[in-house]
Amino acid sequence: MINVAIVDDHELFREGLVLVLDQIDEINIVKDYCSGNEFLSDLDNLNIDIVLMDIKMEGLNGIETTQKAKAIKPDLKVIAVTMFVEDSYYMQMIQAGAHGFVLKKAGKYELGQAIMEVYKGGNYFSQEILQKMALSAIGGTNSKENQLSNREIEVLQLICKGLSTKEIAESLFLSQKTVEVHRSNILRKSEQKNIAQLVIWAVKNNYTSI
Amino acid sequence: MINVAIVDDHELFREGLVLVLDQIDEINIVKDYCSGNEFLSDLDNLNIDIVLMDIKMEGLNGIETTQKAKAIKPDLKVIAVTMFVEDSYYMQMIQAGAHGFVLKKAGKYELGQAIMEVYKGGNYFSQEILQKMALSAIGGTNSKENQLSNREIEVLQLICKGLSTKEIAESLFLSQKTVEVHRSNILRKSEQKNIAQLVIWAVKNNYTSI
DNA sequence: ATTGCAATAGGGGAAAACCCTTAGTAATGT
DNA sequence: ACATTACTAAGGGTTTTCCCCTATTGCAAT
Numbered sequence A, B: 001m002i003n004v005a006i007v008d009d010h011e012l013f014r015e016g017l018v019l020v021l022d023q024i025d026e027i028n029i030v031k032d033y034c035s036g037n038e039f040l041s042d043l044d045n046l047n048i049d050i051v052l053m054d055i056k057m058e059g060l061n062g063i064e065t066t067q068k069a070k071a072i073k074p075d076l077k078v079i080a081v082t083m084f085v086e087d088s089y090y091m092q093m094i095q096a097g098a099h100g101f102v103l104k105k106a107g108k109y110e111l112g113q114a115i116m117e118v119y120k121g122g123n124y125f126s127q128e129i130l131q132k133m134a135l136s137a138i139g140g141t142n143s144k145e146n147q148l149s150n151r152e153i154e155v156l157q158l159i160c161k162g163l164s165t166k167e168i169a170e171s172l173f174l175s176q177k178t179v180e181v182h183r184s185n186i187l188r189k190s191e192q193k194n195i196a197q198l199v200i201w202a203v204k205n206n207y208t209s210i
Numbered sequence C: 001a002t003t004g005c006a007a008t009a010g011g012g013g014a015a016a017a018c019c020c021t022t023a024g025t026a027a028t029g030t
Numbered sequence D: 001a002c003a004t005t006a007c008t009a010a011g012g013g014t015t016t017t018c019c020c021c022t023a024t025t026g027c028a029a030t
Helices: A011-022 A036-045 A062-072 A087-096 A108-119 A127-139 A150-160 A165-172 A176-190 A195-204 B011-022 B036-045 B062-072 B087-096 B108-119 B127-139 B150-160 B165-172 B176-190 B195-204
Strands: A002-007 A027-033 A050-054 A077-082 A098-103 B002-007 B027-033 B050-054 B077-082 B098-103
Touching: A002 A011, A002 A036, A002 A108, A011 A027, A011 A108, A011 B011, A011 B108, A027 A036, A036 A062, A050 A062, A050 A108, A062 A077, A062 A087, A077 A087, A077 A108, A087 A098, A087 A127, A098 A108, A098 A127, A108 B011, A150 A165, A150 A176, A150 A195, A150 B195, A165 A176, A176 A195, A195 B150, A195 B195, B002 B011, B002 B036, B002 B108, B011 B027, B011 B108, B027 B036, B036 B062, B050 B062, B050 B108, B062 B077, B062 B087, B077 B087, B077 B108, B087 B098, B087 B127, B098 B108, B098 B127, B150 B165, B150 B176, B150 B195, B165 B176, B176 B195
Parallel strands: A002 A027, A002 A050, A050 A077, A077 A098, B002 B027, B002 B050, B050 B077, B077 B098
Antiparallel strands: none
């Protein structure tokens, strides 16, 4: 019996997921949570093998929740359940310690397969994710060089809220020039050519929520 | 017994929804579809009271699917099931003939309630939607004045793809000045102050998909 | 018929974004 | 100790966005 917990802030999806997985004999849904914080505060008393984790969530997101959960229970296995497939996005989640990655448009058989595979000590990644990984391996446009720094992420989030360079500078107590540098480093690293593309990219890569 | 169909391209969510609703005695899930086209081509042979319709879908979206479905079966009742709450978005769906509007973060009880209400001939709108409607009624910032024209929608979609004014002008065979006029009319009507905010607004209002 | 609006397009100008260079400081890792 | 990197900031420049203004054409509604 595989003991599984679910963390997802979309109630309808979460309720459905519980029922879907209850149909699989080998899987036992222990509990489901609507937020990362709720899950973390329960983690000590929780006897689970695997947690299915949504990435985009209000409050603590899936990446942060995974990092904190792994700090408490290093053996916990995390499968990310997500809407989009984008670069730094899944890389962050893998770095945080996720063993699997399933898209929400996948079916129950695929999710079941992912849970089995991860339970046995393996990894599972959706076809779409594997393609992305393969492409970034070929292009070499991945990993560290293109990772945003903390400050850059902060600036990116303000850009996505619609703040101008001047406003960002004021709100972070920086000079406009510094913010300009961050902006252009963000554009370079994300390989986007303007703010419109950057905002879409940021949403897809989970730097901001909509 | 209320006969219900589901149209949603996220398989896991759809499968979950089927199981959630099967728990409610009064509801019978007749069939579920992963696309608008699939649903429409089956509609003639389908004996259902209500269809739960996702708005954001690959191919035919929920609004288009609803319009076409109502043309075939005017008595069909549609409940939109969606992620976001934004202005023109739900207005379009209501104009297309939807009787209800439920957020994906709602729970099964709320969804059940919505189905019952719409089946009895009423309407059901999530609290969040009602708030939006009330606000736009007070502010008067709704309806026609702020509705984007076809050309504006076309320009908006190109903006969201990251094209500059110059590139948009070239691709639509217009002068840059004309595109500039469209841009600022779009910003004025959407009440957003720059491209970053506009892109987020466009995604929320279903003018573009991410 | 006239009013209204969408769509077209121009002039002109202020502000913001974008791109290049250089450069110092502080923290981190080998 | 030394290299690397994040963060800071400036000078100086081009391009783009954004905001006024005016103006014509053509379609549609009353």
